[in-house]
Amino acid sequence: FILPQGDESERYARARDLLEQWFTDGVLLQEGEPVVLVVRQEFAWPEGNAQVRTGVIGAMAVEPFTHGRVRPHERTHEGPKEDRLALLRATDFVFEELLMVVPDRKAVLRRALEQVTADPPLTTAVLHGVRVSVWVVGGIAAEEIAAAAGDAGAYVADGHHRYETAVTYHGENGRAARVPVLLIPLSDPGLVVRPTHRIIMGAGLERLAVEAKFREWFQIKELPLSADYAEELAALKPRGTACVVVVPPGAAFAMLLKSGAKLDDIVTGLHPTVASLDIMRLDELVVKKLRAAAGGDARVEYSADVDEVIDAVRHGRAAAGILVNPTAVESVLAVADAGEVMPPKSTYFFPKVPSGLAGMWYGD
The missing domain is CATH 3.90.1530.10 (Conserved hypothetical protein from pyrococcus furiosus pfu- 392566-001, ParB domain)
Structure with a gap:
């Protein structure tokens, strides 16, 4: 019907x-x-x-x-x-x-x-x-x-x-x-609100090359294959904008945005309530850069399932996966109160x- x-x-x-x-x-x-x-x-x-x-x-x-x-x-x-x-x-x-x-x-x-x-x-x-x-x-x-x-x-x-x-x-x-x-x-x-993770389709990216792209902006910590990525993300959330990046054949590292990172040029023109969102910062700083590295026309897919993201990377279907923390309900309401809109696939x-x-x- x-x-x-x-x-x-x-x-x-x-x-x-x-x-x-x-x-x-x-x-x-x-x-x-x-x-x-x-x-x-x-x-x-x-x-x-x-x-x-x-x-x-x-x-x-x-x-x-x-x-x-x-x-x-x-x-x-x-x-x-x-x-x-x-x-x-x-x-x-x-x-x-x-x-x-x-x-x-x-x-x-x-x-x-x-x-x-x-x-x-x-x-x-x-x-x-x-x-x-x-x-x-x-x-x-x-x-x-x-x-x-x-x-x-x-x-x-x-x-x-x-x-x-x-x-x-x-x-x-x-x-x-x-x-x-x-x-x-x-x-x-x-x-x-549950997080919606990002999957960059295309050819696989090398770990060292990916890490090099982000050292200017992020503190980076390599994670063992046995790590609980959701727990790693939850532990980083109180400290600021963070994500876990997974690249073939399954290497992963946690990234925490440096406290002194200058974001004016990254989120220029955005309302402060939107510019301060973790997911907006990660889309601009991480997703766009990885998409460019995988090929300018690399497709971005989305999933709420951590295992689905990891599986896509480990089996060669994706160039990289970006695991993110959920957006707070209060942040969503603040964006609405400001008359603004959230980034796609963020709630x-x-x-x-x-x-x-x-x-x-x-x-x-």
Whole structure:
């Protein structure tokens, strides 16, 4: 439904037909009263750390980013928005919730959600390794949760293209004044951003040659093959901008940006909130230089999986891998507050919101 197959002339019509069939078969049920859905997602990192993220699905009023109450941190592209808009026009239905963060400065929303999750959930399922539990809340309790979410605005974590599409569609269809969102309180301990590592495709690079390129900027430490690269990165994070570079046949070294490094020429013209991001500095200082060394047209790929990056280098599919630390949620919000955008592939809010937990129908 969300990514219908077939040529352009028929795939959106097929999605509409499937939606109508789901309504007929009772796959989709409409609530008789306004409700919110409290959603708890339990998951674990590859490192074994257990996490719990709790939020609430509700209907948020659609308004342009220029109003300033809903703030983005990514640049969007026309192709994906055109596809989403065509699907909306064909179905009058939104089947995916956007992921947003609300300030919740006094933790009022977080405490309200904790009260709900103290009771057994309506349903629980495991989807892609994530345990998802859902509570349906109506009446006064739903109104109290909506009030706790407040009107202080929200930050788009995932779903920029879909939100902009919703704004466009609202201009065509007055009934489409709201869009389903999963709101996560900023104070929730499970609200985290995973790192997205960089893979430079192309011919392999020699370790000594790579190290020589960066000694002006970085303190460099060679790492044994047995090293835990994620631990090495975490240990360096409090000290500044750092990464681990892996080159064939698997040699690796940790790099920590020197405290006196002059970056004015590297991040010139950028807003201070963007220029100070570790991922921006690494993209400009490391990724660009390695890409040039591997060939000016070397492709850059991305992965959240450390093992996938290392495997690509060790098996000769990549010239180098750059492992990075995650970007702090607060840094993402600071960029949004400044009206700026993050570098590409610099935020990966995990886990994704499961599609189909709740939807909104704008039809008659």
